[in-house]
Amino acid sequence: MKKWLKRVGILLLGLTILMVVAISVILILDKKNTSYLKIGKTTDSYVIKNVNVVPMTRDTVLYKQDILVEKGLISKIAPNLVTDSMVQIDGSGKYLVPGLADLHVHVWDDYELGLYLAKGVTTVRNMWGMPFHLRMKKRVVNNEIFAPLFFTASPKITGPEDHGIDKKQVADANEGRGLVGKYKEQGYDYIKTYAGLPKDIFDAIKEEAIRQDISIAAHPSFEVPYSYHFSRPIKTIEHTEDVIQQALKFKNDSVLLTKTIESYVQGKMGHTPTLTVFHKISEIMEKETDLFKEPTLGYINPAFLEVGSQDDFNRWTSTKSYDSLVEERIMNQHKQHLKIVKQMNDAGVILVAGTDSGISYAIPGFGIHEELGYYVEAGLTNYEALRTATVNPSKIYLSLSNTGTLEVGKMANMVLTNENPLIHLKTLANPEKVFIKGYLLDADKLLQFKEKAYKRNNYLATLVRMGEGLWLQ
Known part of the structure; x- marks a missing residue:
């Protein structure tokens, strides 16, 4: 018997070693395949000559300006700067805009970091944190790879x-407090609260977050009134759909909506609409299997495409099969979202653009341009829509105060376009050049980032990282 147990033990040890080796090889190969993101010999000091500047400090264009960038920061903006010794970049006829921020994304791999940059996104807020995101954040902060400024919320805390x-269920208030301290110590930037948090646990989490000096990004909890979320240390409330579902209880109550919007303004609370991901429900039901022919689906992480996206597809196509009115209801709700976003904007709510890209069929990098398009469809001007992805995030987070506008002293996160985005907003989707922390990414580099991300083969590496996250959350 002892001899048999010893053999079983040796066998299990051998299998464990083989599994560890296999996982290591998978991750090493994946890292090698994204080595194109490494920051090599480049410069973060130069002058952009004769460019039209869209500063986003107000609704205007400063024509034919020179911008001096030194060590990744904007040091001068003026016509005809004398900088003979500097590297010069010709901006004639082009428009320079602050880099875009997408403040509600789900990042699954390094490929997506390059993809975001290729579409002009220079800041992302990851909203479902896992250990690999902390390692990713460290490499971004240490300037090891080209990537947007990267911030990550904790695992999703719920009741x-x-x-x-996908959620971290919390048994009681004490466990909630402990998780706040744990996630802060591990390096997460925000606490992500979720839909099932009861008041006693939520209270404990908020109190501990204030003590730990870490803010909360709240997916509204259905266990408390919507109005409960207008309190410290919550800084943003996610999803316009939850204004309808949670605050209004699906009723067309204009008085309650006005009161809710006033609470946003009074609390200086940010709201992240994520209209893009909700609209994907309509696209699923409208296109059904034709959706799979969309070429842009090749930019979605292959593991999530098979698991998460497919689940979304199955859910809504099956719902349509027995509920003939669901498609109409979803489209009507989307139209209601547009009206709410317009009303929020007009009232002075701090709208921060977020797409939920990386979930369902919302595509990293591409989603922000859909999202801004919906804001314009809602009735915002191009300037107002663009503020949600530039200036407004810097109003919510101190860590972004050095971004969002083109001014002396600000970080040189910028997008160079062929047309004026205040007139042609869609020009931002195809940038001529992108600057991240002052580093220049030209058209060839941006194209490489897109090509490398397209139909990538990192299925197993993604499953390993996701498995680690679910195990250790």
């Missing part, structure tokens, strides 16, 4: 009755 492997 004991809100089941799902």
Whole structure:
């Protein structure tokens, strides 16, 4: 018997070693395949000559300006700067805009970091944190790879009755407090609260977050009134759909909506609409299997495309099969989202653009341009829409105060376009050049980032990272 147990033990040890080796090889190969993102010999000091500047400090264009960038920061903006000794970049006839921020994304791999940059996104806020995101953040902060400024929320904290492997169920207030301290110590930038948090646990989490000096990004909890979320240290409330579902209880109550919007303004609370991901429901039901022919689906992480995206597809196509009115209801709700976003903007709510890219069929990098397009469809001007992805995030987070506008002293996160985005907003989707922390990414580099991300083969590496996250959350 002892001899048999010893053999079983040796066998299990051998299998464990083989598994560890296999996982290591998978991750090493994946890292090698994204080595094109490494920051090599480049410069973060130069002058951009004769460029039209869209500063986003107000609705205007400063024509034919020179911008001096030194060590990644904007040091001068003026016509005809004398900088003979500097590297010069010709901006004649082009428009320079602050880099875009997408403040609600789900990042699955390094390829997506390059893809965001290729579409002019220079800041992302990852909203479902896992250990690999902390390692990713470290490499970005240490300037090891080209990537947007990268911030990550913690794992999704919810209550004991809100089941799902993607969520961290919390049994009681003490556990909630402990998780806040744990996630702050591990290096997460925000606490992500979720839909099933009861008041006693939520109270404990908020109190501990204030003590730990870490803010909360709240997916509204259905266990408390919507108005509960207008309190410290919550800084943003996610999803316009939850204004309808949680605050209004699906009722067309204009008085309650006005009161909710006033609470946003009074609390200086940010709101992240994520209209893009909700509209994907309509696209699923409208296109059905034709959706799979869309070439842009090749930019979605292959593991998530098979698991998460497919689940979304199955859910809504099956719902349509027995509920003939669901497609109309979803489209009507989308139209209601547009009206709410317009009303929020007019009232002075701090709208921060977020897409939920990386979830369902919302595509990293591409999503922000859909999102801004919906804001314009809602009735915002191009300037107002662009503020949601530039200036407004810097009003919410001190860590972004050095971004969002083109001014002396600000970080040189910028997008160079062929047309004036205040007139042609869609020009931002195809940048001529992108600057991140002052580093120049030309058209060839941006194209490489897109090509490398397209139909990438990192299925197993993604599953390994996701498995680690679910295990250790």
